[in-house]
Amino acid sequence: MADQKVISRQTGVEDTQYKWGFEFDIESEVAPKGLNEGTVRFISAKKKEPDWLLKWRLKAFEHWVDQGDDASPKWAKLNFEDIDFQDIIYYAAPKSSDDAPKSLDDVDPEILEAFDKLGIPLHEQEKLSGVAIDAVLDSVSVATTYQDMLKEAGVIFCPISEAVQKYPDLVQKYLGSVVPYSDNFYATLNSAVFSDGSFCYVPPGVRCPIELMTYFRINEADSGQFERTLIIADEGSYVSYLEGCTAPMRKSHQLHAAVVELVALKDAEIKYSTLQNWYPGDKNGEGGVYNFVTKRGAARGENSKISWTQVETGSAITWKYPSVILQGDNSVGEFYSVALVNNYQQADTGTKMIHIGKNTKSTIIAKGISAGKAQSTYRGQVSILPGADNARNFTQCDSLLIGDECGAHTVPYIEVRNPTAKMGHEATTSKVNDDQLFYLQQRGIDLEESNYMIINGFCRGIFKELPFEFAMEASQLLRVSLEGTVG
Amino acid sequence: MSNFEKLIEIKNLHVSVAETEILKGINLSIGEGEVHAIMGPNGSGKSTLANVIAGRPGYSVTSGDIVYKGDSILKVAPEIRARAGIFLAFQYPVELPGVRTWQFLKAAIDAIRKGNGQEELKIRDFDKLLEEKRQLMEMDPDLVRRSVNEGFSGGEKKRNEILQLALLDPSLALLDETDSGLDIDALRIVSHGVNIFKSPEKSILIVTHYQRILDYITPDYVHVLVDGKIVRSGDSSLAMELEEKGYDWVKDGAGEEVHP
Numbered sequence: 001m002a003d004q005k006v007i008s009r010q011t012g013v014e015d016t017q018y019k020w021g022f023e024f025d026i027e028s029e030v031a032p033k034g035l036n037e038g039t040v041r042f043i044s045a046k047k048k049e050p051d052w053l054l055k056w057r058l059k060a061f062e063h064w065v066d067q068g069d070d071a072s073p074k075w076a077k078l079n080f081e082d083i084d085f086q087d088i089i090y091y092a093a094p095k096s097s098d099d100a101p102k103s104l105d106d107v108d109p110e111i112l113e114a115f116d117k118l119g120i121p122l123h124e125q126e127k128l129s130g131v132a133i134d135a136v137l138d139s140v141s142v143a144t145t146y147q148d149m150l151k152e153a154g155v156i157f158c159p160i161s162e163a164v165q166k167y168p169d170l171v172q173k174y175l176g177s178v179v180p181y182s183d184n185f186y187a188t189l190n191s192a193v194f195s196d197g198s199f200c201y202v203p204p205g206v207r208c209p210i211e212l213m214t215y216f217r218i219n220e221a222d223s224g225q226f227e228r229t230l231i232i233a234d235e236g237s238y239v240s241y242l243e244g245c246t247a248p249m250r251k252s253h254q255l256h257a258a259v260v261e262l263v264a265l266k267d268a269e270i271k272y273s274t275l276q277n278w279y280p281g282d283k284n285g286e287g288g289v290y291n292f293v294t295k296r297g298a299a300r301g302e303n304s305k306i307s308w309t310q311v312e313t314g315s316a317i318t319w320k321y322p323s324v325i326l327q328g329d330n331s332v333g334e335f336y337s338v339a340l341v342n343n344y345q346q347a348d349t350g351t352k353m354i355h356i357g358k359n360t361k362s363t364i365i366a367k368g369i370s371a372g373k374a375q376s377t378y379r380g381q382v383s384i385l386p387g388a389d390n391a392r393n394f395t396q397c398d399s400l401l402i403g404d405e406c407g408a409h410t411v412p413y414i415e416v417r418n419p420t421a422k423m424g425h426e427a428t429t430s431k432v433n434d435d436q437l438f439y440l441q442q443r444g445i446d447l448e449e450s451n452y453m454i455i456n457g458f459c460r461g462i463f464k465e466l467p468f469e470f471a472m473e474a475s476q477l478l479r480v481s482l483e484g485t486v487g
Numbered sequence: 488m489s490n491f492e493k494l495i496e497i498k499n500l501h502v503s504v505a506e507t508e509i510l511k512g513i514n515l516s517i518g519e520g521e522v523h524a525i526m527g528p529n530g531s532g533k534s535t536l537a538n539v540i541a542g543r544p545g546y547s548v549t550s551g552d553i554v555y556k557g558d559s560i561l562k563v564a565p566e567i568r569a570r571a572g573i574f575l576a577f578q579y580p581v582e583l584p585g586v587r588t589w590q591f592l593k594a595a596i597d598a599i600r601k602g603n604g605q606e607e608l609k610i611r612d613f614d615k616l617l618e619e620k621r622q623l624m625e626m627d628p629d630l631v632r633r634s635v636n637e638g639f640s641g642g643e644k645k646r647n648e649i650l651q652l653a654l655l656d657p658s659l660a661l662l663d664e665t666d667s668g669l670d671i672d673a674l675r676i677v678s679h680g681v682n683i684f685k686s687p688e689k690s691i692l693i694v695t696h697y698q699r700i701l702d703y704i705t706p707d708y709v710h711v712l713v714d715g716k717i718v719r720s721g722d723s724s725l726a727m728e729l730e731e732k733g734y735d736w737v738k739d740g741a742g743e744e745v746h747p
Binding site: 433434435436438439440441442443444445446447449450453454456457458459460461 | 541542543544545564565566569570574575577580581582583584585586590591594595598599602634651655
């Protein structure tokens with residue numbers, strides 16, 4: 001067990017439920033608050049980036065300035081105060097990481113210890129078996145495990161900042177090819193100031209031998225996190241990628257605006273799983289992470305497949321629509337989601353499935369759970385373009401309410417421009433039923449556990465899509481997030 | 488030996504649901520090893536009695552008491568009553584989508600064991616026990632892997648209730664219309680399960696509209712409940728008489744009251 005005093009400081013917020021809320025006491029180097037062209041150049045210089053990337057960032061920044069703050073999307077069912085983009089730190093890095101990237105042996109022991117405390121051991125001898133982890137602290141990647149094994153398989157898995165140096169052609173070819181810098185307000189911001197994130201390339205015909213995982217951690221106060229992840233599965237390859245994230249408890253809100261791009265070429269498959277557990281704020285809605293994320297995959301090749309599974313329990317606000325563009329004929333897109341909101345949390349999340357190729361198939365299963373005074377919205381779009389002959393979609397949205405002060409909303413958009421399409425849509429809304437609770441209690445199980453069992457059952461179809469250990473963690477996360485919602 | 492005279496004593500129990508009085512002064516004592524049957528027409532309050540003993544929310548006890556193993560349980564939470572050995576076989580077993588029967592049964596048995604200061608059952612021991620009871624109830628092995636009661640037939644649900652009775656091995660079994668909706672084979676299997684459970688240490692309260700389950704499980708005492716009151720008590724012959732003469736016979740106030 002790590003010594004508490006070394007790595008935790010009081011964050012000034014009391015919350016017994018969010019056990020990841022401590023702060024690491026690690027010295028950081030931060031950029032001055034605020035955003036201007038200088039900030040963009042500062043970040044790019046810190047990363048010793050090539051000229052093309054700086055130019056791309058600056059184009060994004062210019063676009064962001066031109067469109068103004070008013071261009072931020074207003075259509076989501078979310079209530080929050082305007083974000084002051086000049087009051088955010090756009091770059092924070094542990095001081096010791098100045099000469100990154102480096103091998104695990106060189107990683108600051110305090111950082112290793114800090115991640116240990118989060119349950120993410122990075123030490124060579126203790127690392128999680130079968131999962132290669134890239135650990136990202138604030139704006140930089142601090143460690144990546146299992147490098148040797150990956151190298152042998154020919155899989156590239158490294159911080160994107162490292163990939164820019166080592167594999168510039170790959171990065172330049174694919175960066176922004178799925179989510180262009182002009183895509184939306186937050187994606188534009190990310191393109192200008194993104195700091196780090198993970199890069200993965202799986203060469204043709206390779207089945208990645210282990211799960212890849214990135215663990216994101218916001219630590220620095222007043223800092224935003226703008227990570228950028230790019231995953232490319234070349235022809236006939238397969239990769240399963242996981243991401244997890246936590247943040248300290250703070251009274252002020254912190255902004256997280258990430259972009260994730262996936263590219264699956266012919267016969268390739270990408271399975272992308274997320275456990276989102278950013279600090280949700282306290283019982284009165286104070287603090288918490290604002291999570292505005294753009295995630296999109298291009299199922300570019302024939303018979304390619306992209307599958308998103310997400311379990312969203314954290315963040316004060318979640319704005320997130322992991323999508324699939326089904327370009328290749330016979331390509332498959334999947335979206336499995338559990339979004340749980342409690343207290344004053346708000347989630348507006350869903351997906352987009354854009355069918356372009358022939359015989360494309362998509363499945364959407366979204367489960368929303370609302371408790372306390374929280375609001376949860378499923379927002380999804382399924383588009384069948386004229387050329388997408390014999391496209392199929394099945395959508396199922398289930399909402400579960402706990403108590404009578406929360407809300408659940410379902411907003412499906414369906415656009416069909418090809419008469420051969422087959423669409424299915426099911427939606428249900430239910431409450432945790434007193435008869436179910438009594439049934440479990442009559443068998444000796446206490447009320448809180450009974451409530452958890454019912455909700456865990458409601459989510460089972462989604463959890464089974466997760467890799468086993470992740471599914472266990474998801475269940476555990478659900479249990480913690482549900483504490484105090486009944487009785 | 489137990490340090491209480493009767494396993495459960497129901498004393499002048501009055502129960503209302505939303506201002507309407509359902510039970511109007513019930514007196515009933517059940518000793519260890521005894522089998523009691525409560526019979527009565529629809530709406531007489533039979534199921535209410537079983538549910539109030541188990542602690543179902545929504546009923547208010549306006550006066551009287553329920554003393555179980557020497558202590559009043561009126562203020563005791565349902566899960567605590569369950570851990571103390573009160574088991575209700577539900578008239579309408581609830582479906583729990585996504586909750587696997589196996590997982591549910593393991594959670595129940597462990598909750599009760601932990602409540603009694605015992606350790607959780609090892610998975611291997613649990614599997615053995617479950618397999619034994621499953622065979623006893625002649626249940627499809629596939630059912631324990633499925634969600635609790637979801638897509639089960641009426642008979643399978645009732646068998647699942649008695650499977651739980653067999654697994655959890657309580658002190659007091661309340662069978663709430665367990666026979667309703669059962670075909671003759673299911674009734675035989677369910678009754679067999681109850682008869683295996685029956686022993687000098689166990690007590691059973693059978694709530695039923697019809698006499699036919701009593702052909703399989705012989706009660707020591709039969710009570711007739713009409714309009715929230717026990718109007719007649721007797722031995723198992725009373726059930727036969729009722730079957731023959733119908734409830735109108737007791738409604739008229741015929742016969743004498745016998746208190747066990």
